Amino acid sequence: MEFKGCTVFGEIYNPEDLFHGQNELITNLEKEEESAEYIRQFLTLLSVCHSIIPEYPEDGGQTIYHASSPDEIALVSGARHLGYVFEKRTPQWVEITALDKLERYELLNTIEFTSHRKRMSVIVKAPDGRIKLYVKGADSMIFERLKDDPAMEELKQKTNAHLEEFSTQGLRTLCCAMAEIPDHVYDEWQEIYQEAATDIHDRERLLEEAAELIEKDLHLLGATAIEDKLQEKVPETIAALLKAGISVWVLTGDKQETAINIGHSCRLLTPTMELLIINRDSMDTTEECLLNYIAQLSAASNGVLPKDNDAAVIVDGPTLKFALDPDLKDDFLKLCCSCRAVIVCRASPMQKAEIVELVTIRTGAVTLAIGDGANDVAMIQKAHVGVGISGLEGLQASLASDYAIAQFRFLKKLLFVHGAWNYDRLTKLIFYSYYKNICLHMVELWFAMYSGWSGQIVYERWTIGFYNMFFTAAQPIAMGVCDRYCSQEMRLKYPILYRQNQDAFNLKAFFTWIGNSLLHSMCIFWFTYWLFGPGVLWSNGKVAGYLVMGNFIYTYVVVVVSLKSGLETKSWTIFTHISIWGSILLWFTFLTAYSYVYLILPIGLEMLGIAGLVFSAPIFWLGLVFVPLATLLPDLLFKALEDTEFQTLADKLRQCEAEKVHPKAMLEKEEPFRRPYKDDLRNLGVVQALDRVLLQGYSYMSCFFMKGSNQAAKKNAQTSGEGNAGEDEEEPEEDLHSHFSDRDSDSDEEQQSALIVRNVRLNQQDILYIDGVEEIELF
Numbered sequence: 113m114e115f116k117g118c119t120v121f122g123e124i125y126n127p128e129d130l131f132h133g134q135n136e137l138i139t140n141l142e143k144e145e146e147s148a149e150y151i152r153q154f155l156t157l158l159s160v161c162h163s164i165i166p167e168y169p170e171d172g173g174q175t176i177y178h179a180s181s182p183d184e185i186a187l188v189s190g191a192r193h194l195g196y197v198f199e200k201r202t203p204q205w206v207e208i209t210a211l212d213k214l215e216r217y218e219l220l221n222t223i224e225f226t227s228h229r230k231r232m233s234v235i236v237k238a239p240d241g242r243i244k245l246y247v248k249g250a251d252s253m254i255f256e257r258l259k260d261d262p263a264m265e266e267l268k269q270k271t272n273a274h275l276e277e278f279s280t281q282g283l284r285t286l287c288c289a290m291a292e293i294p295d296h297v298y299d300e301w302q303e304i305y306q307e308a309a310t311d312i313h314d315r316e317r318l319l320e321e322a323a324e325l326i327e328k329d330l331h332l333l334g335a336t337a338i339e340d341k342l343q344e345k346v347p348e349t350i351a352a353l354l355k356a357g358i359s360v361w362v363l364t365g366d367k368q369e370t371a372i373n374i375g376h377s378c379r380l381l382t383p384t385m386e387l388l389i390i391n392r393d394s395m396d397t398t399e400e401c402l403l404n405y406i407a408q409l410s411a412a413s414n415g416v417l418p419k420d421n422d423a424a425v426i427v428d429g430p431t432l433k434f435a436l437d438p439d440l441k442d443d444f445l446k447l448c449c450s451c452r453a454v455i456v457c458r459a460s461p462m463q464k465a466e467i468v469e470l471v472t473i474r475t476g477a478v479t480l481a482i483g484d485g486a487n488d489v490a491m492i493q494k495a496h497v498g499v500g501i502s503g504l505e506g507l508q509a510s511l512a513s514d515y516a517i518a519q520f521r522f523l524k525k526l527l528f529v530h531g532a533w534n535y536d537r538l539t540k541l542i543f544y545s546y547y548k549n550i551c552l553h554m555v556e557l558w559f560a561m562y563s564g565w566s567g568q569i570v571y572e573r574w575t576i577g578f579y580n581m582f583f584t585a586a587q588p589i590a591m592g593v594c595d596r597y598c599s600q601e602m603r604l605k606y607p608i609l610y611r612q613n614q615d616a617f618n619l620k621a622f623f624t625w626i627g628n629s630l631l632h633s634m635c636i637f638w639f640t641y642w643l644f645g646p647g648v649l650w651s652n653g654k655v656a657g658y659l660v661m662g663n664f665i666y667t668y669v670v671v672v673v674s675l676k677s678g679l680e681t682k683s684w685t686i687f688t689h690i691s692i693w694g695s696i697l698l699w700f701t702f703l704t705a706y707s708y709v710y711l712i713l714p715i716g717l718e719m720l721g722i723a724g725l726v727f728s729a730p731i732f733w734l735g736l737v738f739v740p741l742a743t744l745l746p747d748l749l750f751k752a753l754e755d756t757e758f759q760t761l762a763d764k765l766r767q768c769e770a771e772k773v774h775p776k777a778m779l780e781k782e783e784p785f786r787r788p789y790k791d792d793l794r795n796l797g798v799v800q801a802l803d804r805v806l807l808q809g810y811s812y813m814s815c816f817f818m819k820g821s822n823q824a825a826k827k828n829a830q831t832s833g834e835g836n837a838g839e840d841e842e843e844p845e846e847d848l849h850s851h852f853s854d855r856d857s858d859s860d861e862e863q864q865s866a867l868i869v870r871n872v873r874l875n876q877q878d879i880l881y882i883d884g885v886e887e888i889e890l891f
């Protein structure tokens with residue numbers, strides 16, 4: 113974060129006036145212009161009103177500032193540049209060098225910043241003995257506490273105009289004000305404050321009430337503008353999230369103008385997007401506004417609110433209070449869900465959490481919240497998946513989260529690579545675990561039909577116990593750890609792959625696996641039963657018992673489930689080979705060893721010599737080839753068709769990667785793709801983040817998923833023809849989207865998936881820079 117400018121006594125100072133060439137602010141101060149006293153107090157406020165802890169380097173270099181709020185560091189560093197240097201702090205006083213003059217301010221009280229108060233104050237005894245209150249905070253908080261007089265009103269108007277100017281440049285603003293407190297007023301207040309501070313039941317509320325008593329009749333000094341730059345690759349990450357069908361909402365504590373500016377810079381808001389601004393001060397007017405917007409959007413489609421309107425809902429904190437009222441929240445959510453983006457400004461931590469909860473509960477969607485600061489903790493905890501960014505705002509967010517990352521851009525890898533891989537692996541692992549056990553144990557049922565329901569089990573007991581422990585333990589591990597459906601590079605390059613298999617873990621898939629395992633167990637049992645015939649397996653005419661058949665079956669089960677794991681594995685590695693062939697080999701070794709164990713230990717009597725009987729029967733070896741092949745034939749055919757005739761996008765990309773062909777060349781030859789994802793899929797998340805931009809500063813982001821659909825893609829495809837320079841680059845992707853859209857035009861249900869991004873800060877230059885940079889190649 114960087115101090116970029118300020119406005120003092122109605123006069124604006126830009127970086128050129130402050131840091132380049134002559135320092136106009138200090139010149140005005142030294143010349144004792146009309147604004148001099150305001151400037152003096154303004155700079156004193158910046159160097160005194162904060163909670164920074166200084167660190168003095170041993171080599172005697174410049175003091176290093178530490179604080180939980182990077183804003184404060186930027187402000188105090190800015191004041192240092194301007195000649196007001198914060199030197200030292202003790203619990204009793206603060207020492208500053210004000211233009212080469214050392215001044216000590218006795219610290220009487222510090223009223224801390226909270227996201228709810230949106231301001232912080234200090235009460236100090238100045239070197240001249242006067243008691244002063246310095247307050248800095250959000251404009252809305254400061255303006256409503258100003259002294260009621262015409263001069264102040266005029267100054268407020270001027271400052272407000274400057275604040276808007278700063279905000280539209282994406283700068284983060286803070287207002288500064290002060291008041292002189294007569295000694296007797298302070299003494300009276302101090303008693304109230306002390307009482308509140310020592311209350312053990314309702315301390316927080318009482319302190320807030322006490323603060324209200326003193327933070328009034330303020331003199332506005334001016335306002336600061338801090339640049340909070342976007343983190344590295346934030347727009348690209350958001351673009352990728354949107355391409356993956358994730359809609360992004362922004363939840364920020366910032367001003368509306370700043371938030372809109374950020375929305376534009378991270379490309380959440382596009383130039384064609386209609387901004388539906390909801391700034392109302394009562395329940396009725398908020399309701400009216402919501403209904404108006406709904407009617408307006410529904411007008412073109414016979415009163416039905418269309419999905420994915422090219423519009424963004426912008427709502428501020430005070431209005432949100434009304435919008436989240438039980439009577440209005442359905443309309444509010446309906447409107448928000450029908451638009452492509454939502455930006456909530458001046459949201460308190462509780463409001464952020466409320467929105468996440470509302471979306472999570474009402475839409476039944478999966479939510480992800482990402483944040484960097486303590487004010488995001490509630491939201492992170494409310495979402496299904498909480499991601500914390502360990503940034504300069506401390507570790508609270510990452511400590512409260514499910515996943516901690518260092519920068520917002522890593523979210524892409526977290527979701528598209530690790531998230532997608534793990535989802536795929538876990539899905540297979542769970543289904544496969546059911547599958548292999550059903551395969552083995554359902555055979556008992558089929559056998560029971562032939563054993564007169566006697567309860568006789570076909571396998572030897574110990575071998576049953578070792579099935580999950582040894583012979584089928586490695587396959588799920590290899591699949592669950594090493595399988596990769598498309599490489600990392602592919603997944604990062606083609607975010608649309610994220611949509612693939614998003615609903616792979618569903619009831620239909622579950623029952624398909626169960627059906628598959630039942631079929632396999634039947635095939636294994638009855639094929640073996642048929643091969644076994646009357647049980648005369650050897651030329652000497654001896655008849656085999658049930659346990660020989662049990663071991664035949666057991667062997668075939670191990671082979672079938674091992675090969676099935678291979679069929680399900682998308683990328684074979686050395687571990688896949690070890691797990692499949694190793695497990696089969698292990699069973700054969702075990703069977704051989706176990707058949708003679710009774711000669712040494714008194715266990716496994718009934719298995720004595722079984723291996724010899726099994727291995728000496730020619731029909732066993734015939735069955736070893738025939739049974740697994742016949743059992744897995746339908747699976748093989750299905751896989752072959754899936755990998756040739758019904759390839760998904762991921763399959764095609766995998767093939768391109770294996771053949772080292774550029775996907776574009778291959779996809780051009782193809783017919784429109786099969787839909788790679790389900791209609792009823794929902795995916796929703798919330799993101800918030802802060803971190804440092806490489807060498808420059810930081811940005812805050814917070815995201816919230818709502819919905820992105822192929823209908824949106826359809827619209828994208830249409831708007832791409834309207835000559836938007838930014839969209840030209842993405843034309844190939846839209847071609848791709850329109851393939852999906854065409855195929856799915858008969859479907860009303862759209863894919864639900866989105867992400868909310870909150871509060872990315874940057875300046876005009878960055879916007880240009882970022883607009884130029886963003887490009888994610890898609891075919």
Ligand SMILES: Nc1ncnc2c1ncn2[C@@H]1O[C@H](COP(=O)(O)OP(=O)(O)OP(=O)(O)O)[C@@H](O)[C@H]1O
Nearest residue numbers: 181225227230231232248249250364365366812871
């Ligand atoms: N240290 C501070 N002292 C005084 N006021 C502050 C301070 N930090 C922030 N503010 C004011 O309080 C408002 C709310 O702060 P909060 O931390 O809740 O959200 P935020 O920092 O603006 O945004 P984000 O949601 O990205 O964290 C800020 O917009 C700012 O105006």
Ligand SMILES: [Mg+2]
Nearest residue numbers: 365485487505
């Ligand atoms: Mg903050």
